[in-house]
Amino acid sequence: MSIARFWRETPRRYNLGGSKCGNCNTVYFPPRLVCPTCPQHRATIEKMVPFQLSGEGEVVSFTVVQDAAEGFEMQVPYVLALVRTVEGPVLTGQVVDVEPKDVAIGLKVKATFRKLREEGKAGVIHYGYKFTPAAAPASAAGPRGPVEPVRPTEATARDRAVA
C-alpha cells in the first residue's frame, strides 16, 4: 500500500474515525459523505459529522487463518473476525491476545492499537486497530501455562496438500 494512501486512512485506522448522520443518527465506518439510510440522500450532505467509535463490540463471525497473507507469517494461526460495534458498524479486524479456541460468536471485544504490517526492513511501519477480548479469557487469567499450539484443521491440511 502506498504511503499516501495509508496516511489518508490514519484517522480511521488509528482512532476508528467514522461519521454520523445528523438527521437519522446512523453511524458509518468508514465515514460517508452522504447518508444512504435517509430517504432524501442529498439533504444529508451537510449533516454528516465526524464520529469516533468506542471500539467496543462483539464477534459476529470469524475465521482462523492458517495460510497467512504476506507479512503475517509470524502470527499464524490468527483470528480474523467481523466485529459489530456497539454503535452499529461492522468492522473486519484481527482478534489478538487470545487462543483461537477461545474465540466464539458473541465474544465481547474491544479495540487495541497494534502494528498492522511493515514495508520490509527499511520501509514504513503501519499501525491501526485490532481487537482483544474485553475481559481476560479464563485460559489467560489462571496460573501461567504454556501456549498450546493449534493444529490446522483437516480441511486446511488438505488444502495445503492440494496447493
Added chain:
Amino acid sequence: MKAGIVSYGAYVPRYRITPTEIGRVWGVDGEGMGQGLNVICKSVPAPDEDTITISTEALRTALIRGAIDPQAIGAIYVGSESHPYAVKPTATVVAQAVGATPNLTAADFEFACKAGTAAIQTCLGMVGAEMIRYGVAIGTDTSQGAPGDALEYSASAGGAALVIGRDRVICRVNRTVSYTTDTPDFWRREGQKYPSHGGRFTGEPAYFRHVTECAKAMMDAVGASPKDYQHVVFHQPNGKFPQRVGRQLGFNDAQMRYGLVTPFIGNTYSGAALIGLANVLDHAGPGERILMVGYGSGAGSDGFDLETTTEIATFDRSFGRPVQEYLDQGVELPYAVYAKFRGKIHMGET
C-alpha cells in the same frame, strides 16, 4: 512545585518466558540464574507490539482515567531505547493515536533506562512554567539481550504513561534532583541489534553509585530520611539490585513492596521505574510519600520526592488494568516461539 501527576496508565504485553526455559536452550542453570537475578519470568511482546503500541495503550488508559481532553495536551515525550524507527518519532504516532495532534510539541528521549524519568522532568518544567496545560511523559521499551547473554534472562517489554498537570493533581512532585556522570557500563552502537555491557562493571560504579548518590541527594534536598516514605521505587534491571540498594539506604521490604515489579515481568528498561510507580499509585491513599529513583546506563539517576493528595481518593482507576493483573497473569512461551516473536530467527532475508 506547581506541577504534579494528574493521571497514569501502564501496559505490559501478555506473553511471558521463564529464566528456566531460556537456560534450558543455552545449557545454563536457568532456574539458578532466575533466582540470582530474582526474576521469576519476563514479559515478551507479541509480534505486532512495539514501543509505539505499548506507549499508546498506556497513554489511552491514562487519558480515560483522568478524563483528560487529548487536545489539551501540549507536549508528549516518549523515553525509550527501542524506538521502532531510528529516524521518525515514536511520539508523533502516539500523539496521533490518542487524538492530541496537531497543536503540541513532541519528541523522543533516549537515556538507556531513564529516558522516561527525564521526560517527566521536562514536562514538570514546561507545565510548571505554564507553557502548556498538560505534558505527557512515557517510558516504554521492548528491549532485547543477545541470545544466551545474561541480559536475555531479564530484558522484557512494557511501559507506563504519566500525565503531568497543575489541576486535580493526584500525586504532588515536591522536588526532583539528578546525578549524572560519564560511565560506560552499557551501550548499543548505531546499527547494532543487541546492546553490549561491562558485566560486573554495571553494578557498583554504575547502578549502585548513581542510585545511592541520587537518593541521598534527593532526601537531603527535602530534609527527609527513609522512615518518612511509605513507598520507594528504584530502577530495577533485575529483582536483586533494587532490593540491595534499598536495604543499603535503610528502606525495608514493606516500603519496596509495590514499587518492585521486575521479578514478575522482567526489566522493562525505560518503563521499569514508571510501572513500579504506577503499581504504587494503584494501591496508595491520600498523603502517602513516595521516593522514586530512576537509573539509566551511561549513566545517570533522576530522583523524585512525591506525595499523593486527597484527589487520589476519588481518582477513577476502573478503566484499564491494574499493574497487579499484569504481574499475576500471562501466557508462557517456549523458547522457540519467543525467538520467533522477537525476530531472533534468521528467515533467509539478506
